[in-house]
Amino acid sequence: MALDPQAQALLAAFAGMPALDFTQLTAPAYRAILAAGGAFAPGDPVAAEEDMLIPTANGSIAARVYRPVVDGGDGGDVNALLPLTVFFHGGGFVSCGLDTHANLCRCLAQRAQTVVLSVDYRLAPEAHFPAAVHDALDAVRWAAANSADLRVRPGPLAVAGDSAGGNLAAVAAQQLRHGDVTIAHQLLLYPVVDCATEHPSYESKGDGYFLSADQMRWFKDQYFGPAADHAQRADPLASPLAAGDLRGVASATVISAEYDPLHDEAEHYAARLAHAGVLTTHVRWPGQIHGFASLLGVLDAADHALTTAAHALRHALHVEPFRLR
Template sequence: MPLNPQTRTMLDAFAGGSMMDGLKAIVAARSEGREPPSMMPPIPAEPVAAIDDRLIDGAAGSIAARFYTPAGPGPFPVTVYFHGGGFVTGDLDMYDATCSRIANRAGSVVVSVDYRLAPETRFPGAADDAMAALRWIHANAARFAGDARRIAVAGDSAGGNLAAVAAQQARAAGIALRHQLLIYPVLDFGADTPSIREYGPKAYLLSDEMMRWFCDQYLPDPGCILDPRASPLRAPDLRNLPAATIVTAEYDPLRDEGEAYADRLLRAGVPTTLRRWDGQVHGFAALFGMLDDAQAAIDFASAELRKFFVA
């Protein structure tokens, strides 16, 4: 179907700026010890019972995490959320709106993890932080009214990659997860799919040029593309992974790898729901206040989480 009219209006409004210039300015500011510019103003959180910032275990020391607790007595299921941003940008504030909405609609404590970013920390730093955070949350769930028997991993874009990697590593570690929610995830840094070839040059919020740059910032050498911790679609065995919900967008270069992962999960016997959002672009689910589909996508994702939390 054609681009969603709200999305077309948004893209027209952004047409005067360069996403690549903005990304490079963020990295340059961090390298110089300056406050990095924001690509987009943060959207405030919905009211929840509590929002708390804490330090939890990362792979190389403590990292920040933000805990969103819904109303009610608990113990609550737990959603471990990894933000997007190409492994290079993104922070806790940018995902207040997303995480608070999931907390309210899924009835879950949401733990948003501030993993280390590239290029200061290259692969596998972010993946290692994601797994270290999951281990800490699993071991300490009772400390924040969480239920260690009902944990899901979730994320969008680069965060969807980290959620998929954490789900694969949790299987090996013996940590039982209820669900994995992957929103337009990066799943294969070496992918050459029809959606990349068709939509990469059009730069609907994500271009093939940007993906190459993210890859160069995150991966220390091209050989890392073959590592399932970078490209979880390349994992040889997907059996016995947690049930999955995968959201893709019609006009997203990453669409086909997300849908290929859904197909592989299904063939491996993993219960999987795939939802392609027609007329939408990469990043749409975070654009509250601009796109009605953002709210619809988070409502859908939260309902999927809730379904598996109560099963």
């Protein structure tokens, strides 16, 4: 269908800004540009937000816990245990963090009735691949082993992420499927799942729709560094689409955007999961651009997509708050 009118208006506003030269752009300069940008709606009110540190093999990383107002209650009952969702933010492996994705996390927490643990993994190029992957896996393992400290329901948890964070969530679902962590669901919002191959949507949707093909190439160069070869980019730790066997991976909800250079790889991944016998729901959001779910207050579709995503999480996690005896 045609580009959503609200997305079209947003793109028209962006069109008046100076174009980025990705041959000269540095990661600090890019982060500064993002920091100077406007804020979007803050998302749903939640009962509590708590900053914390997660120990990993490479030192502590920052994280934030979002606790929803419990349905039918005031959110103050510490004995009402909810399931956990571990969330990884997008930003091309280079930018963004806890604050940029707080609105998205608040909505998922409140609407899905899940505690959300948002993980501030190490960014490139200061930390090249596979640093972010190691942080993500360590964070999920730690969360699963420390449900009492997190005051969440022990047992199966969900992983979720958007864009580059969707990559980390997908990798975690693959890598931890046969271990001690039980992942009940993976929620992937327009994920990066192939760092080695450019699919046809790079050409058809790679210019003029917010995220560009040139920008994605720059992100990948920052993530892998100058010494990386094709084999490293095709490693399933970087490109979950390249994994040979997807059997036994957690059920999935994949939301792609029609006007996104990543939509071909996201949809291919959803199809491969389903072919492997994984219970998979794929929704291609019509008329929308990459990153749209974060644009609360600007795009009506953001609110609708987060409700859809939260419903999937709630169903997969069998949300039904119970109380300690």
